[in-house]
Amino acid sequence: MRNKEKILKKLNDLLVTNQELENIYDEAFKTVPGESLKMFFNDRKEERRRYNEQLCLELEKLLGDAKLPKSVTNESYKVSMNFRNLIFMKDHSLIVQEVCRIKEITINKYNALLSELNLPLSLCKLLSEQRDTVQSNMNAIKRLEHLIVQDA
Template identity: 30%
Template sequence: MKYSEEVANKLNELLEKNYDAEKGYKFAAEKVKNPQLQSFFNERAKERYDFGHELKTEIRNFGEAPEKGSSWTGDAHRAWMNLKTSFSSDKEEAVLEEAIRGEKAAVEEYNEVLKDTSLPPSTGNVLMKQRDAISSSLNKVKAMENWEDNK
C-alpha cells in the first residue's frame, strides 16, 4: 500500500468517527430538555461537521477519496444510547456519560494517528487543532456532568 493510501485510510477512519460524532451530538441534543445542553450538543455537532470538511480536504490532498457515511458501530452506539436513555431516570446524566466516553475515545484515536511522525506538517496541524478542540469539549462535558451530579 502506498504511503498516501495509508495516511488517507487513517484520515478516513477519523472522518467516519466525526460523521458518527456529528450524528451522535444531534441525537443527544434531541434527548435532553436542558436548553444549555441542547445548545452545547448542537455546537459540537456543527464542530464535527466542520472537522469532516477539513479532513475531506486533507484526504483529497493525498489523491484519495473521502468516505461517504457513518460506521455501523456508530449506528449501534446511537441505538444503545437511545435504549439507555429510555430506561434512565436522568436522561441528561446518561447522555453526558456517553458524550464523555465518545470524546475520550476520539482523543485517543487522534493521538494514535498523530504518532505517525511522517505526516506532513499541514495534516499534523489540522489533526492537532481538531484533537485539542475535542479535548476542550471533553473538559466542558465533564464539568457539565459534575454540575448535573451536584444539582
C-alpha cells in the first residue's frame, strides 16, 4: 500500500473513531447523573466534534474530490458496546476507567498516524495538538477520578 493510501486509511479510521466517541459521549451525557459528570461528557462530545471538523478539512486537502467511506470498525463497535454496558450498569468508577482506556486507544491511533512518513505539515501539527489535548485530558481525569465519581 502506498504511503498516501496508508495515511488516508489511518486518518479515516481516526475520523470514524472520533465520530463513534462523540456518539458515546453524547449518550453518556444524556444518561449519567451529576452535573460534573454531565459537563465532562458534554465537553468531550464537543471536543470530538471539533476534532472531526478539523480532520475532515485535512482529509479534503489530501483527497480532493474523492471520498472515503466512514464505516465503523469491529474495534470501535466493541468499545462502543462495552461503554454502553457500563453506562447501563451505572458503575461510575468503571465508566471513568473506560474513558481513560478509550483515550489510550485514541492516543495510539494518533501516534500511528503521526509515525507515517511524508505527512503534510498542517496535518502533523493538527494531529499533535489533538493527541496532546487527549493526553492532557486523560491525565486530568486520572487525577480527579475520585471527585468525578463522588459527584455522580
